[in-house]
Amino acid sequence: MRHIVILNRVPSSLGEFTTSHRRQIVDALLAIAILCFTVPTTLMGLTFSLWGPIPDWIEIIIEVITVGSLLIRRRTALPMIIASVACGVATGQIVPMAFAAYSMTAENKVRHWQLVSIPLIAAATAIDYVDPGTDNFLYLCLVRALTLIYLPALVGTWVRGYRGMILELRAGMRERERQAARMERRKIARELHDTVTHAVTVMVLNAGIIHDSADPKVDRLATTIEDKGIEALGELRDLLRVLRREDEPRTAAAxxxxxxxxxxxxxxxxxxxxxxxxxxxxxxxxxxxxxxxxxxxxxxxxxxxxxxxxxxxxxxxxxxxxxxxxxxxxxxxxxxxxxxxxxxxxxxxxxxxxxxxxxxxxxxxxxxxxxxxxxxxxxxxxxxxxxxxxxxxxxxxxxxxxx
CATH class of the missing domain: 3.30.565.10 (Histidine kinase-like ATPase, C-terminal domain)
Structure with a gap:
């Protein structure tokens, strides 16, 4: 067959990924990045613990647990907060704590995040203070801890507010679209009632006038026209109800x-x-x-x-x-x-x-x-x-x- 026009609504490759799928992909990539940052550092012997030397396999287990807790940060922030603090105390790596501070505010999983930030800042300050690769000035350690913990948490609050604003704008846009569509349907309903319904009614009345014709063929045609006109009027009434109430017509043919x-x-x-x-x-x-x-x-x-x-x-x-x-x-x-x-x-x-x-x-x-x-x-x-x-x-x- 030639010149066939095909109309098909096929979602694009990007459209098939829902918001939840994209978030899962982002969390997986973030987990891989943190894993690549922490485990090699342990294997090269560049880590330290507040409690003294511990076996590398124990550090790796703690780091893997921390990465696993990151995958559920959108549901609950407490496991990641605890695991990141444990990872920092055991390995001296405070980067996971920065991600935990951001997640607890961006996902709005902690009500009083300012209070939760205090132990995180204290732990980061202590880890930075005993780090043999940094200075021993306590106030500088505190400033760095505030920068690495409080600033990501503050950015998370901005991100949460931006997401909420986008959702409100989309909801308002959908509501305006529904109102515009409702007004258009009512306009169409008025036009159908004032024009089409009137014309079909006149057709039915004229068919009824010639219904009793002496010619049987004409009588049958008039009967058919009258029946179809009455049927069309019923469908028009149902259509007017649909346009005004947004329901399915009862007379919709199956x-x-x-x-x-x-x-x-x-x-x-x-x-x-x-x-x-x-x-x-x-x-x-x-x-x-x-x-x-x-x-x-x-x-x-x-x-x-x-x-x-x-x-x-x-x-x-x-x-x-x-x-x-x-x-x-x-x-x-x-x-x-x-x-x-x-x-x-x-x-x-x-x-x-x-x-x-x-x-x-x-x-x-x-x-x-x-x-x-x-x-x-x-x-x-x-x-x-x-x-x-x-x-x-x-x-x-x-x-x-x-x-």
Whole structure:
């Protein structure tokens, strides 16, 4: 098939990583960095302990425990604080204490972080004071300890405030978007009520006037027009409710209404072959309604552009994916063209169908067939666990019968 347009919402490689995944990656890299900083120092004999010499294997165990506590710093800060102090006392390395001070404020896991900073500063001062590689001036050791402990903790508070501000801005933006969408829906509802509903009502009334015609054929056509007009009015009322309340319409057609839709289209002279294999129970309502709209749009386009052609409608569900297709052969020529000229062309049918399928994470294919016909196919993933049998709701059953 040629010139097939495919619309598929595929997340990018960066978009698939959630915030939690990115945080786990950052914590893992940070743990590896600290491990590479502490263990080689121990192996080269550059460490010291406040309690005198201790075996290297004990130091390495303490350092590994400290790195492991860093991986859970976002859930609780106490293990990392204790482990970093123990690591500093046993090995003389106070870098893990600086990360512990930052984490306890950035993740907001310690309420009174100023009080917790005092023993950390005291431990860092003592370690720096007895370090054989530094001076023995106590005030300089205290200044360095304040710089390495209090400053990271203070930076953590700034980071926490910045994150909170970003979350508030995003929440406010989403709320403004919801309000704008709500106002737009109400505007559309008013326009539908003032224009479309009025026009359909006039059509129904006119069909009722010619209902009792002496010509049986005219009478049947008038009855069909009247029934369809009444059905359209019901759907418009439900649509107005949806636009105002953001609910699903009760009369939303399900996949089980597809055979009736095909039978109705066959009465107009279209040769249709239906291959229906969708489950009656377990298919999510939105997915079933989307399948119905695909078949409805496909048959509508056949009536407009290829009246008299042969049509193959297929509906199958395999491996968690529903595939619905409407394929027609070359049109019947003059009849199709005359109907095409008679009916107004909106151009919104396939565009709206693409949007509906995309919202369900599906894909829509459309394009000409080798024999000169046209193909419309939709693939929609679904989850049986999230579906509810439509028979459980009396309102939904009533809505399905109306269709």
């Amino acid at each position: 996949a089980r209404n597809i055979p009736g839709l095909v039978k109705e289209a066959a009465t107009t002279g279209t040769q249709i072959n239906l291959d229906y294999g969708l489950p009656d129970v377990g298919l999510p309502n939105q997915v079933g309604h989307a399948c119905y709209r695909v078949v409805q749009e496909g048959l509508s386009n056949v009536r407009k552009h290829a009246l008299g052609s042969r049509v193959q409608v297929s509906c199958q569900a395999r491996d968690g994916v529903v595939t619905v297709s409407v394929v027609n052969s070359r049109g019947g020529g003059r009849a199709g063209m005359s109907l095409h000229r008679l009916l107004p062309r909106s151009g919104f049918g396939l565009a709206g169908l693409e949007e509906r399928i995309t919202l369900l994470s599906g894909q829509l294919e459309r394009g000409p067939t080798p024999d000169g016909g046209f193909m419309l196919r939709a693939r929609i993933p679904f989850d049986l666990g999230s579906a509810r049998p439509r028979g459980e709701s009396a309102d939904e059953v009533a809505g399905g019968e109306k269709q």
